[in-house]
Amino acid sequence: MNTNEHGDVIEVTDLRRVYGGDGRGRGAFEAVRHVTFSVGRGEIFALLGTNGAGKTSTVEVLEGLAPPAGGRVRVLGHDPYRERAAVRPRIGVMLQEGGFPSELTVAETVRMWAGCTSGARPTAQALDLVGLTRRAGVRVKQLSGGEKRRLDLALALLGRPEILFLDEPTTGLDTEGRHSTWELVRALRDGGTTVLLTTHYLEEAEELADRLAILHEGRVAASGTPAEVTGTQPARISFELPDGYHLGDLPPLARLGVSGHETAGRAVRLRTDTPQRTATALLQWADRAQVELRRLDVRSASLEEAFLRIARDAAAHGTDHRDKETAA
Numbered sequence: 001m002n003t004n005e006h007g008d009v010i011e012v013t014d015l016r017r018v019y020g021g022d023g024r025g026r027g028a029f030e031a032v033r034h035v036t037f038s039v040g041r042g043e044i045f046a047l048l049g050t051n052g053a054g055k056t057s058t059v060e061v062l063e064g065l066a067p068p069a070g071g072r073v074r075v076l077g078h079d080p081y082r083e084r085a086a087v088r089p090r091i092g093v094m095l096q097e098g099g100f101p102s103e104l105t106v107a108e109t110v111r112m113w114a115g116c117t118s119g120a121r122p123t124a125q126a127l128d129l130v131g132l133t134r135r136a137g138v139r140v141k142q143l144s145g146g147e148k149r150r151l152d153l154a155l156a157l158l159g160r161p162e163i164l165f166l167d168e169p170t171t172g173l174d175t176e177g178r179h180s181t182w183e184l185v186r187a188l189r190d191g192g193t194t195v196l197l198t199t200h201y202l203e204e205a206e207e208l209a210d211r212l213a214i215l216h217e218g219r220v221a222a223s224g225t226p227a228e229v230t231g232t233q234p235a236r237i238s239f240e241l242p243d244g245y246h247l248g249d250l251p252p253l254a255r256l257g258v259s260g261h262e263t264a265g266r267a268v269r270l271r272t273d274t275p276q277r278t279a280t281a282l283l284q285w286a287d288r289a290q291v292e293l294r295r296l297d298v299r300s301a302s303l304e305e306a307f308l309r310i311a312r313d314a315a316a317h318g319t320d321h322r323d324k325e326t327a328a
C-alpha cells in the first residue's frame with residue numbers, strides 16, 4: 001500500500017520526538033509534541049517555523065533516520081524507520097550539509113552517488129536539471145555555497161524519487177539560482193513528485209507550497225493553504241493623509257471596521273478584517289471631502305506577517321518546556 005484512502009503519501013499523526021533524559025523521562029526534552037499533518041501525492045508541502053521549532057526533528061523521522069517517541073508516521077504506506085529498505089529507494093533527501101569528498105569533481109561525485117542508486121538518472125541529465133553542466137569538471141571544494149546546494153539537489157534527484165525532502169533548498173543561492181530552483185521544484189511536482197520542504201524564506205513557501213504547517217516549539221501553530229493561513233490575519237490598508245488633514249478628521253476608525261492602526265508622519269496604516277467595507281467607507285469619505293488618498297494600497301496579510309503574528313501569539317500562549325521534565 002502506498003497511500004491511505006485520501007491519497008496521502010505522508011501521514012503524521014500525533015508525532016512526538018524526545019531528546020536525552022535518563023530513560024525514565026527525567027531531563028528529557030520534547031522537541032516535537034503531538035504533531036499531525038498529511039501530504040497528498042503530487043503536493044508541495046512546506047514546514048515552517050522559527051529556529052528550533054522542530055522542523056528537522058520531524059523530517060528526520062519521515063526520512064527514517066530516527067524512530068518516533070510517540071504517534072504514528074507512514075511514508076508511502078510504510079513505517080519509514082522499521083521498513084527503511086522499502087521506503088529509502090523511493091525517496092530523495094537533500095540535507096542541509098551534503099558533506100561530499102572535496103577532491104572529487106562535480107561529475108565524479110554524481111557518478112559515485114549514481115553507483116549506489118538504483119535506476120539513477122544519467123549524470124548529464126542530473127547536472128542539467130540543476131544548472132551545473134558547465135561546472136561538471138570542477139572540484140567540489142572549488143564550488144560556491146550556492147553551487148554546493150545545487151549539487152545536493154542533483155544527488156537528491158538522482159533516483160527519480162516519488163517523494164523529495166528538501167531541507168532549506170535555496171539557502172545561499174542568489175536570486176536567479178533561487179528562482180530556477182523554484183521552477184525545477186514546480187516542474188517536479190507537475191510530473192507527480194511529492195515535495196516536503198522546510199524553509200526560512202516565507203516568500204519561498206508562498207511561491208511554492210500547495211499547503212503548509214507552521215511549527216512553534218514543537219507544535220503545529222497553524223496549517224492550511226497559504227491563502228487559508230494568511231486569511232486568518234487582518235488585511236492592511238495604507239495611504240497618505242491629505243495635506244491639512246489629521247487622523248481625527250476621518251470617520252471613527254472602529255466604525256470603518258478597523259482593528260488597529262499606525263501612523264508615521266502623513267502615512268497611515270490600518271488593519272481590518274473587512275477590507276472591502278473599510279476601503280469603501282474611506283473612499284466615500286474622501287469623495288465627500290473632495291480630497292485624494294495618495295499611495296492608497298489595500299492588501300491581504302502576507303505569509304510573513306501571518307507567520308510573525310502566529311509565532312508571537314503562540315509564544316504568548318505557550319511556555320518553553322526545555323527545562324521541564326518530560327515523559328519519553
Ligand SMILES: Nc1ncnc2c1ncn2[C@@H]1O[C@H](COP(=O)(O)OP(=O)(O)OP(=O)(O)O)[C@@H](O)[C@H]1O
Nearest residue numbers: 019020029031049050051052053054055056057058
Ligand atoms: N540531538 C539533539 N539533542 C538534544 N536536543 C536537540 C537535538 N537536536 C535538536 N534538538 C533540539 O530540538 C529542538 C528542535 O530542533 P530542530 O533542529 O528540529 O529545529 P528546526 O525547526 O529544524 O530549527 P532550525 O530552523 O534552526 O533548523 C531545538 O530546541 C533543538 O535544540
